[in-house]
Structure formats: structure tokens, C-alpha cells
Amino acid sequence: MSKWQFTKGLHEIGNGCWAYLLPDGSWGWNNTGLVTDGDSALLVDTLFDLKLTAEMLAEMRAAIPAAAEIDVLVNTHADGDHTFGNQLVEGARIIATQGTVDDFDRFDPAVLAKICANAEDYGVAGAFMKECFRPFDFSGITLTPPNEVFTGNLTVMVGEKKVELIEVGPAHSLGDALIHVPEDKVVYTGDILFTEGTPIAWYGPLARWIKACDTLLDMDVDTIVAGHGPISTKDDVRRMRDYLIYVTEQARSRYDAGMDYLSAAHDIDLGEYRDWNDAERVIVTVQTLYDDFDNAPERPTRAPIPYFAEMKALRDKLGRGPVHEAYCKAHGIDH
Template sequence: MPGYSKGLQEIGDGLFAWLQPDGGWGWSNAGLIVDGRPGDGAAALVDTLFDTALTAEMLAGMERATGFGASTIGQVVNTHANGDHTHGNHLLHGAEIIASEASAREMEAFSPKLLAQLKAASAAGQLGIAGTYFAEVFAPFDFAGVEERPPTRTFCGHDHLIVGSKAAELIEVGPAHTAGDVLVHVPQGRAVFTGDILFIEGTPIMWAGPVLNWIAACERIIAMDVDVIVPGHGPLTDKAGVREVADYLAYIRDEARARHAAGLSAEAAARDIGLGRYASWKDAERIAVNVDTLYREFNNNPTPPDAIRLFGLMGQIYYDRR
């Protein structure tokens, strides 16, 4: 695998990954699929970045390397609804924006305007420890300059993307990390862009579940005939890296289930579970969200997560451990 450094890496014939170390909160990856040159070719982007400046930097880098930039990329696939994969959509004025129907609905509910408001409230000390933690992890990003550009084409289950002579499969595997996660598989390039189904060297965060869907998505990637796997966060990986993510999810599920059966609260369980070999992964405090989601699953509770409360709990765990 190529080294993990910021910027554009070619991963195959006409396939590129834009990587953003260290892969923690907000530092997401994106992809580019190219066929030919501008004027007689085509290009599609897999995900945009968390704010306007980061996305503009990425598009300029892609244009320098490939000739395709903001005005010549014809399609964008958003792998899921989170802003670090969608907030740059507005810079691609003429592009078709593609996402799952579930992701499109989720984007409506958690807008860049809301993130900007939360960041301002955090800076003003209005959200307690949740705000302190939120402000710290999202300090590098400017949500105020982001304009919403929602999907212009949606699908359920499966769809196809044609980029010149290249074909890509769009495979909905959510709900898992979020409500509508999508894999972008390029068979000709023996590559797959996974969005946040994969966090490599970082702790996965399960906002939606069920956990079995996420594990099944990992198994699906492992079964693919691919050489290069581009995660939503972290360095390029291989099938062993995918297996690590699946093993983490299964481990947390089993540990949470045992504590649920013993009558512990979700918060107590999150603090009690030993992370073992996963303790060195970035953002380990995300276990608070993962256990909360698992408990709601165990209880057949359809209530959506309370993000502010969970940011507060992650903050407590983070500052206690630090």
C-alpha cells in the first residue's frame, strides 16, 4: 500500500484516493474515478469534504493531477449523509449528486447550518462538556461557509455509475454507520470506496446500526475481487484491515450484550468494557455511541440517538482518560 500522507494518490488506472491524515473526527477520505481527459473524457467524485476550504483544496489538487476539477467532474456520489462526506457538494455546481434515499433524508435532518449553530453554542459555553468536546474535535473546520447542495438523484439497494468506459456499482449496505451507507465498487479497477463502513486505525462510530448489517457489509467487502480498499477514514487498507473492523464490531456487540443482560446501564457498560487491542485506535471514546446504539437495538427501541447527550458522554470519557 502507498504511504499515508495528505493528498492525491493514484490507486489504479484512472482511480485516485484523496487522503486526510490523521483520519480522526472530520478528517475523511474521498475518491476520484477518471476516464480520458477533459473535453473527451469523464470523471466522478466519491464524496466531498467537511468544509468549503478543504474541498476547494482537494478539487484544485485533482485538477492539477488529472485535468478534472470543479467544473469538469460530472457526478458526485455521497457514500452517506455525514457532513465530512457531503459539505463540499456545493462547489460542484454542474455535477449530478447521487446518494441513497435514506442518506438524502438524513442530510435534511442534520444540515451544515445546524453544525455551525452547534459550534457557535459550544464556543459560547452553552452546551457544557458536550460543547467543550464538540468544539475541540471540530475546531479545524469552518461550517459557516458551507451551502447545502442535496442529492439530485437517489436510489435504494443498487445503482450503477458510468464514467466514460468505466462502470461502478453503487451498493447500499446501510443502515449501519448511518441510515443509508453506500459502497462504490469499481470492478475494472479492482477497487472499492467504502465510506465510513471502514475506519482504519480509528474507532468506528455506529450512529444507526443494526450491528449485523455493518458486519455483513464488511463481509461483503472481503468477498469482493479487489486489491485496493479506500476507507472513509484512515490509510488505504486490505482485507485484513476490513476483518479488524468487523472483529471490533463483534467484540463490542458481545461485551455490550453481556452487560445489558447483567442490568448495567449503557453508560456504565461503555465505561466498563475493556478495549484490549483496540485501545490504541483513535477516538476510543466513541464506544459511548456504539454501546448506546447497541442497547437501543437490544431493547427494540426505535428512538434516534440523542447526539448532544452522546457528545457529552464521549467528552466525559475522553477527558477522564486524558
């Protein structure tokens, strides 16, 4: 059993490293990290809206003097659940990969707010996006992109402590990076790791994501903070790597047999992975795999919204209840 509780809020990993967790890790509920030394602080990612991010920063500042002024914010990738709170980390250097900068406006908070407010205009996709994003408030968000960019690896000093930023994307997104604190044996993975939830490959290639898992498995680390889900171990990385390999093999045989991606995603027996949170994400991952298999010189850019209609249909077929059902009941939010 893990020594960590999967509870909302700040968890002290030790030696100035922290994780901030948002159960249950489903759509929009992600994790962040804080690395401190002396009075220096580096924040890994923000949260999906201003209220959540402000609450997180207040909790950090109440517990950790170095968090009073955050010197560096690193975005592991561009997805809104990891970046929409950026504007509240005032005065910080905001660092990310070039791929993350290029990917930054893929999810615009104003567009999300509009879809959630007028869901019926967007058919099944709108209804499912509203279901996935209804706990969040996208008002007041100004997209605040990185102001420093790197490719490959970058070392950032936090006080006397070395923090290594390691580009491993494109994989989950166009610009994924791992944040490794070698002397504390801690790594923050962003969405290269989903624990107890289904990963989603918005970009691929999947082979590169599997390689990123190998990079994690080769690291001398004791504590792995996933992008979504509880504080993790290498066993969790292995399990998710096995899923990516399994889905790759299953999709490949169907691609070779001439089946289209959507039929393939419905046809794959998810077996032991069927009960993971948000199993419907396999649709996006299979489409990305089909792009990998096509090996086209230019990877097509795909709009995310239509996927939500397709994912809703598969979710229903798998007999899963509404997303965030328990949360919405507890907080009096309408479905």
C-alpha cells in the first residue's frame, strides 16, 4: 500500500519538495509540485481555473515561507488544466519547451467557457464537454504563455538545488517535459504519467511516450508525482507503459486489417484497463496511433471538440456513469 494518501491539497515529500494533489485525477483534476531551497521556489504547473489555483497558492504560502514569492514556474505541457492559473504566479519566469509554446492556444479558456455555457449548440460533444468541465470556472482567465523556452534539457537552480527539465515530447502533447530533482530523488511527470486513470495521447507518437516511460524507469527516483492521480512509484509507470504497448498492438492489427480508427477503438477489449477512470480516452489514443501508422510527412492537426462526441458514445457503451458524478452531488452542481 502506498504511504501517501490521495487527498486534496499539499503533501510534503521531504527536503523542500512538495506535491499538491486534486483527487480523483479525472478530467481536469491534476497535480502540481513545488521545489524549494532556502527562500527560492519553483512551481511545477498551475490548475484549471483561477479559484483552484488561488486556493493552492494560499495553502502553499501558509505552509512554506519560500512560496511567498515563486521565482520560476515550469509548465510541463500546454493543456489548460496545467496552465490556466499561470497569471496568478506574478513576476515568475515561466519556462516550457518550444512544443508547449507552439501548443499553447489549443485549448482557449474563452472557447471552453462558451461551449460550457451554450452546450446544446454543440450537440453531443458540447454535452460531454460540459460534463467533463462543469466543476471548473473559466471566467477571468488570461492565457499566460511561457516567457522562456528550451529544447532538449535545461538545468534550473532553485537556491543551491539543481532541477533538470527534460523534454520528452511530443507524446501526450506537443511539448511534454519531466521535472527531475536528482538530489531529492523526485520527479514530476506532468501528463507523461496518469496513475489509476486512462492516459490520452493528443499528439504522439506513442513510441515516444513509451520511450519517456523508459526514461522515468531509468531514473534514480523514489517519488513520482503524476500529472493526474495519487503520488506514484515505478510500478505505476510500468502499468501505464504496459497499457500504451497493449493499445498500440491492438490498434496495429486492426489498422492492418483495414478497420477505421473509431471501429478499432470500440472493438479493442480493454481487459484489465476497462475499469480505469475515463476509459473512453482510448478513442483519441487510437486515432493518434493511426496517424503514427500512416507515417505521413505532415502529421494532421486535429480539432479536439469532435472527439468528445465519440468519447461520450464509448463511455455510455462501457456503462460508465457521468464524469464527476460524486463530486457534483457533493457540491450541488447540476448535471
